[in-house]
Amino acid sequence: MIRDASPRSRATFRRLVVFNLRHMVISPVFLVLVPSMSVLVWMTLTTSGLPTMGDLFNESVLFAAGMGATMFAVTTFPALREVRHSEPLALPLSPGARMAALALAAITITTALMGAFMTVFVLTAPAPIAGTPQPAAFAGVFVIGWCGPLGAVASALWTRSYAPLIALGLLVPLYLGSSLLAMSTRADVIVNRMGAVFTLGLQPLPLTYPDTLATALLYLTHAVLSVLLTSLLILAVRRRPRFLRPVALGAVGLAGFCLFGVHTHAENEYSYDVLTANARPRTPSTDTCEVRDGLTYCPLPGYASWVEAWHTDLAPVLEALPDDVPLPTVWQANLTRRADVMVHPPRDGIVLSEHWIVEDEHYRSLVRSELAAHALGLPLPRGTEYPGVGQARTVVAAWLVTLGEGLDADEELRSAEWTLMDHGTDLDDLRLTHAVLSLPDEHVAAVVTEHWDTLAAPETDTAVLAERLGLSLEGPEAIPAPDWRRSLFEREWVTDEGYRPPWGY
Amino acid sequence: MTTTSPRNGVRARGLVRTYGTRRALDGVDLDLGPGVTGLLGRNGAGKTTLLRCLATDLEATDGELSVLGRDPERAAERTEIRRRLGYLPQNPSFYPHFTTFGLLDYMAVLKERGGRRERHDEVRRALRRVDLYDRRHTRLRRLSGGMRQRLGLAAALLGDPHLLLLDEPTIGLDPEQRIRFRDLVSELAVHSTVLLSTHQIEDVAALCRRVLVLDQGRVIFDGTPAALIARARGRVWEQGTRPPRNVTSWRLADGRHRVLVPEGVHNPDSDERVPVEPSLEDAYLLLTGAVPR
Structure with missing residues (x-):
């Protein structure tokens, strides 16, 4: 120059x-x-x-x-x-x-x-x-x-x-405006496709985050080739010196070919299908794991802060469990790099996705629920039908889930009911759960710890738990019906024989 | 390009520049040294093309050219020429969003005028020279045509160039500014070579020790203003009657006619016909055969 x-x-x-x-x-x-x-x-x-x-x-x-x-x-x-x-x-x-x-x-x-x-x-x-x-x-x-x-x-x-600048100045508001106007109309498809093209321009490779050296280099190569292509186009449109134009055009073709090659390689090596096909089971020996209060965490590399944050939420649940209860291993999963635990879920493990946000009570209660289920030997609900209906351990699990950090009364009830939904419930289970949540945690914790073996047994029914807590499901002292206005459940879901909730677990 | 010029001059031999089949410059021979040289010629005579060739903005199609002792066809030498050159193109189109100070600062950077402080001092000096210092924060789009012209002149003057090429520099200037411009250019011409292309003959008369007249890409006169005037002596008249159509003439304020009689043309005798001392303009018009009727 x-x-x-x-x-x-x-x-x-x-x-x-x-x-x-x-x-x-x-x-x-x-x-x-x-x-x-x-x-x-x-x-x-x-x-x-x-x-x-x-x-x-x-x-x-x-x-x-x-x-x-x-x-x-x-x-x-x-x-x-x-x-x-x-x-x-x-x-x-x-x-x-x-x-x-x-x-x-x-x-x-x-x-x-x-x-x-x-x-x-x-x-x-x-x-x-x-x-x-x-x-x-x-x-x-x-x-x-x-x-x-x-x-x-x-x-x-x-x-x-200034035409390109004017075009850009018109296009951006036009796109944003059309996105709003096209919502819930057929034009939405067009806008979505425009958005997809935009996203493809920014993140053209099938990698949500290039988190290995190989994928990062692939991403960098793609970006450099894109800039090279732009620069060569600049040279190609310049008139002088004349010999430069054909040379630049040839180089543009070459860079375009390389760009295509990078895309093809990324699709072949890192698509979701390929990642899941190549998934390998994880074990504590293949990972760097950390034990906190008896619970083993196997995070992805660099996720030490993640262990601390999630453990803060799980600690109260662990505290309420007897010392000799076998605990699961908590695995962190990442779809782009470690499809492993998603494809090969470990038997005694909880799988935490990288995308689960610790502040989101939904994800937190999911993890507490899985921990409680493991501790109580409740079968994982997925693919099974109402394995915990009428069982004391289901209600205990629901109570354990409410022990998370900083939950208000509504959040506690919601967490408990989500757990009931996972494992199945009837009217007595629901009534008892509402009643347990109104008792002091110290009292419930003492009863649960003392009678853990009995309450964790699958054959122990809800009435036993009620009795141990000093409650009654029948008679003049019987627990009242649930407060349906606060409940996620509706009456017929737990009273009608054979009723299955619309979400069909 | 074997010809060489003095370190502060220009030499051209048989300079040709064509646009398609049209020859804008048709074998121009030229030697310029310190002092102001006026470049006259009708529209399309090739003045701007000649200036652009000398400014290294345009390559000559043929011929030999040496500017400030260097060959403009060689990239390194061209850069050296540009370092010592002040060029004011015809109708310069400056970036309208600059302030006057910003434009000159930009030009000073490009003319390699030292560090920031030194450069800014020079820019302030240049703005004062063209009487625009009070407008240093004004954006170019808010300047009048005359002010823009002065700013272009200031830009050309940056760095005290050895060769100053000015293409119609006084267009739009008021009389006071024109006088100031003449003073400025005369001062510079003591050590620099100045080529002034203009249609303002009075500027040439006031400033130039030498005049070049171009016509259809050729130099048809190269000499002093006095020599050009001498060629017209005895052929300029004032008379009460209108002269024949084949004679250049125009009506004066007092109703009489000023008549320029080219060589070989007969102007019939008239009692009231009075011979007058020709001006440089008369001489130029007689030379180029212009007929302002």
Whole structure:
């Protein structure tokens, strides 16, 4: 680009980069669009108490797309200054070098913005980011962000007009507007497909987060090839020197072919079907596991903070269990890399998906429910029909599930009833569960610990538990009917013989 | 390109530039040194093409050209020429979103004018030279045509160029600014070579020690303004009656006619016909055969 690469020309090039940097950063377009886009992306962040590298990656990709579009707008103006206004001035630095200086300045700004975003994300995260960082994957995200300013340079060279910027300015609101208007209409399909194309552009590979070196390198290669393709197109549309056009067009073809190859390879190696087909069973010997209060956790690499957070919720349940109760192993699963535990679920294990959010009471009660079921020997409900109806251990499991951290009365009832739904229930089970929840936890815990062997036995019915707790299911002192207004159940679900709930467990 | 020019001059031999089949420059021979040279010619005579070739913005189709002792066809030498060149193109189109200071700062960066402080000092000086310092924060889109022209001149003057090529620099300038412009260019021409392409003959008369007249891509006159005027002596008249159609003439404010009689054309005798001292404009019009009727 700098044909006469004398120290003087290099110094001029550097000064021009700095000049462009300063002018872009103080331009009204930058001052309006960058904060707006940052706020918009920040508002759409999926906040989690346990953010993962996948979260950071996905949010960074979204930010890269937003900032790429913003920097496209910011860079278009000085790019047109170069192609429209500066070419005939016969200046020492060639038009190509001037454009390269502009592109470098714009890329520097984009990189700084994206770096700032990632830094703020990490620094404001409520816990250390879980997972193994893959620098190559994040380098790929930076490269995606660079497509914006490089695209502006390319479109300015190509069209010498503001038309691409106007098109982008119209397209984004049009897309957002049509997304809203098309909801619940047939046009929704078109909008969804547009969205799919957009997503494919940002994350073209079948990897939610490239969390191994191999997948990260694949992602980076894809991003670099995309930028290379854009850059070669810039060269191809330039008129001088003439020999460059066929060379650039040939290179565009080659880069396109390589890009296609990367796609094909990714599809062949990392699609869901391939991952599940290649899944291998996990054992404590293949993983780094950690024992907390007798419970073994086998997290994915880098997920130490995850163990602490989930254990905080499970600890009260463990405390209520007798010491000699056999406990399951808690496995963490990740669909992209470890389909293993999903495809080969371990017998005495609880499988926690990476995507389960610890703040979400639904997921927390699911895990507590599985722990309680394992402790009480309740068969896992999936694929079985009402294995726990009328059994004392079902109600005990429902009570154990309510021992999670910081639950209010409604959440306790909901958690208990979800457990009843999993294992099946009748009216007595439901009445007793409501009554147990109104008793002090210390009293219930003492009875459960003292009579654990009896209550955990499948043949022990609900009446036994009621009696041990000093309650009665029949007679003048009988427990009242459940409060149907607060309950997730409806009367006929537990009173009609042969009734099956609509969700059909 | 074997010809060489002095380190602060221009030399062209048989310079040709074609656009398709049209020859905009048709064998121009030229030697320029320090001082102001006026470049006159009708529209389409090839003035702008010549300036663009000298400014290395356009490649010559044929001929030999040396600018400031360097060959503009060689990339490295072209860069050296551009480092020492001040070029104001015709109707310069500057980026409208710049402020006047921003534009000159940008141009100063591109003209390799040192560090930031040094550069900004020079930009302020240039703005003062063209009387635009008070407008340094004004965006270009808010400037009048004359102000933009002065700004273009300031941009061309940045870095005290050895060769200054000015294409119609005084268009849109008011009389006061034109006087200032002449003063500025005269000052520069002490050490630099200035080629001034213009239709403002009075600027040439006031500034130039030498005049080139181009017609259909050829140099048809190369000499001093006095020599050009001398060629017209005895062929400029003022008279009360309208002259024949084949003679260049125009009506004056007092109702009389100024008549330019080309060589070989007969202007019939008239009692009230008075010979007058030709101006540079008369001489130019006689040379190019322009008929302003």
